[in-house]
Amino acid sequence: ALAATVRTFSGEGRTADGHRVQLLANIGDPAGAEPAAAAGAEGVGLFRSEFCFLDREQPPTTEEQVSAYRTVFHAFAGRKVVIRTLDSGADKPLHFLSVDDEENPALGVRGLRTAEKWPELLEQQLEAIAIAAAAEEAEVWVMAPMVSTVAETEWFVARCAAHGLETAGVMIEVPSAALLAGPILARAHFASIGTNDLTQYTMAADRLLGSLAELSDPWQPAVLQLVAATCRGGDLQGRPVGVCGEAASNPVLAAVLVGLGVSSLSMTARAIPDVAALLGAVTIGRCREVAQLALAAESAAEARAVVRAALPQLD
Ligand code: PEP
Ligand code: MG
DSSP states (O other): OOOOOOOOOOOBBOOOOOBBBBEEEESGGGGGGHHHTTTTTSSEEEEGGGGGGGGOSSOHHHHHHHHHHHHHHHHHTTTTEEEEEEBBTTTTGGGOOOSSOOOOGGSSSSSGGGGHHHHHHHHHHHHHHHHHHHHSSEEEEESSSSSSSSHHHHHHHHHHHHHHHOOOOEOOOOOHHHHHHHHHHHSEEEEEEEEHHHHHHHHHHOOTTTGGGTTTTTOHHHHHHHHHHHHHHHHTTOOOEESGGGGSSSSHHHHHHHHHTTEEEEOOGGGGHHHHHHHHTSSSSHHHHHHHHHHOOHHHHHHHHHHHHOOOOOO
């Protein structure tokens, strides 16, 4: 029998010809931070702060938040940590931060939209992040979930700046934000594409419905077109664009994302070694070629098949 290859990773993600791609971890619970750091993640590309408080009836205090955030920042001292402000609603409602009489919660008051109804909770969270960041050595970036407009971006970046949080960005997970990535990235310092929700909203297919799995596929060429549009916006403004959805953890798809212009990939830490191995076996030129193949495909199945056939196989 063939022994399965157990890969490890440490250092910096690069293609075979040295093109840099940051390989970062997605973190929920602060307890996941140490293991992710030990697994060699270069930093945290998505700290889902709402996961710290899912079971709470009441909002956490500033002190509770500072403590949770410090745990993660501490584990990644000297490295980048992108913390996302509370993303409540739809598949992960927080008791203290959701409207329960909505017919379509995925299209309702969720993500950054909750900050209009409960502005004091965003202010408190930004204050807690600023305190935790000042106490630890991590390079802290702050990011808003479910941004749909340029105005929301401008407002969020201003709120962050008011708390001394200088590096503020947005998630691109709504098609409107992908299409307006240029003006959005004229305001935000970075963007991170959430392919889970971007796929859901592009394909109008509930991400939780297994029966719609064929539509809920980040290989859908329409989704990849929106990734490309976001990267063009990043290029135009000289701002980095990353991916932090599940798509980043698939090594073959990761090559496509890099070829489309994404400069960081954030994923569950255990996926990093395989993604690093595939990227290390291809040039950036090859990544760009397969990205064009995927964009030209007319279905998710075709995109997957043509790209797989053009890349080396991992054992
Ligand atoms: C996403 O939507 O792709 C994402 C990374 O955010 P979440 O899965 O937490 O909604
Ligand atoms: Mg999301």
